[in-house]
Amino acid sequence: MESVLADGRGLRELPLAERFDAPRVRRETTWRGSGIVQFAPAAGEWSVWWFFAEDGGFEGWYVNLEAPQVRWERGIDSSDRALDVWISPDRVAHWKDEDEFAFLTGRPGRWTPSQADAIRATGRELIDVAAAGAFPFDGTWTHYRPDPAWGPVALPSDWDRPHLAGA
Incomplete structure (x- = not known):
């Protein structure tokens, strides 16, 4: 998961003075x-x-x-x-x-x-x-070096539960 601007652009595409107040969303991504x-x-x-x-x-x-x-x-x-x-x-x-x-x-x-x-x-x-x-x-x-047989790890459905609970 990563945070991006609500319109999908990367956070660093905004000037510093706007970057931290702009609406954000989380989206699933791959490293x-x-x-x-x-x-x-x-x-x-x-x-x-x-x-x-x-x-x-x-x-x-x-x-x-x-x-x-x-x-x-x-x-x-x-x-x-x-x-x-x-x-x-x-x-x-x-x-x-x-x-x-x-x-x-x-x-x-x-x-x-x-x-x-x-x-x-x-x-x-x-x-x-x-x-x-x-x-x-x-x-x-x-x-x-990771084992080449390892694949991507899936996040559990409630991976961000503390965030949702306000923790």
Whole structure:
């Protein structure tokens, strides 16, 4: 599933000032691009995604800064904090989407400026972990290959039940 504008266009097709207030819908989609592996720790306000090229080579880590995860029998729910970090295989870090993060800071339903400082601090902590070569940036899963016999996984019909229940 992905969120798109109500008219079907991608979210980033709108200017930043309009992007977050425009009506959205969810639509079923298939992952585009090469493979990824995601890790969401039981405690933490982040997840790490291992990105792989079409040939299977490791491309880097994507650190997604997010609200505390809520685990339930169908998976993990969280909310994106807009600010992210890309970490290359040589562990050089680059901030991503700082413009969106700044734009959303202080807006209703988002995070306050003091929370923004804490979100950015979490990103800096993970940049330091990466620079030290500690897990999850220690090479674990950089050579992962799924079993070719595995097929796509279907979502259960009530996959978004917590969203519908207001959780």
